[in-house]
Amino acid sequence: MAKVVIIGCGGVGTVVAHKCAQHPEVFGEIVIASRTLAKCEKVVKAIGRPNVSADSVDADDVEQLVALFGRHKPDMVINVALPYQDLTIMEACLRSGVNYLDTANYEPRDVAHFEYSWQWAYAERFEKAGLTAILGCGFDPGVSGVFTAYAAKHYFSAMETLDIVDCNAGDHGKAFATNFNPEINIREITQNGRYWEEGRWVVTKPLEYHRSLTYPNIGPRESYLLYHEELESLVKNYPTIKRARFWMTFGQEYLTHLRVIQDIGMARIDEVDYNGTKIVPLQFLKAVLPNPQDLGENYHGETSIGCRISGKDKEGKPLTYYIYNNCSHEEAYRETGMQAVSYTTGVPAMCGAMMFLTGKWNLKGVRNVEEFDPDPFLAAIAENGLPWHEVVGGDLEMD
């Protein structure tokens, strides 16, 4: 039986901890470590099992991480802190001989820019150490990549277009709130869009392109083209893809608030002087917005995230394929006390760790999820609260 350290005890960390605790046959010991010990202790108490304990760490500090790993000797660390901590945690894993998994790629604090190059640069060191780092194992990135790998394995000889479609049709009853860390979320949405076409990246203005897409069990929702990190690894690993895009739904009310936040300078990520104190407006905004972890109680409705793919089937004939999961906010809350956005991220993170620890995913080095066998992982997420569905030969609504 394995030992894991979960770093980060926010919405996603709480779900990962609950889900790992449901599998004592795999996760023999679980340590939840974050900056604030009291938050970890609260989750440990809620789970109420003797093999789950709490610790604290500042994951910006490699020495503290090495000491944490020295105290607990984990087989794997599940990093669900913030993307800023990815590199320090990977560095500490190398120093301590620990395997690594995360759900979001590294971002420097002072530039809202995400790409895999910083983490891919660790490939050789992980490989030489005989260790594995699994990158982007939430829902998107995460399940979106595994869905694509599943389509490639079972349906297509050549995938030509890929559209990842992410709809949150939930209502939390607040005028404005983000579903995961507000700082990370607003940085993602307010930057330029980008999609892959005919071998190059096409840059768009933030939220410039949008269209109505119909989501199963939900109906039509306005969907906006964003850049999302899994596009980078998917077009590299599946070079037949001619066009790859990512779409996310937003309501008018959300977009109006977002525009005002930007217009008045509250989305800025540079430091400003306030009465002699340096503050970053977006970090200050995070402090006054609703905490995403507190949204669950009154959240109704569901999310629907999937991949719409076209290309040639195994016989070379044209094929369209849609694979998706719908997740209810109410059910996620009943099980873990968290809403569906945290749930759909935490369940795949637990399942990715389970795949590694049970030897089903056993490549060494720094890997994106689509490099592994999709079948056991998709079976595991379905058994652990995220059933998925397929539509073969339907209208993808994409041109």
Ligand code: NDP
């Ligand atoms: P939260 O803000 O709710 O939680 C973040 C946690 O990280 C907090 O417990 C915080 O600790 C901890 N943390 C922050 N900085 C440090 C540090 N220096 N050292 C130790 N702990 C630290 O975020 P979420 O749970 O919503 O999101 C977690 C991650 O999941 C993010 O990276 C996000 O990008 C990713 N994500 C991925 C998705 C996917 O589908 N792939 C979807 C949604 C999120 P404290 O509270 O003590 O400050």
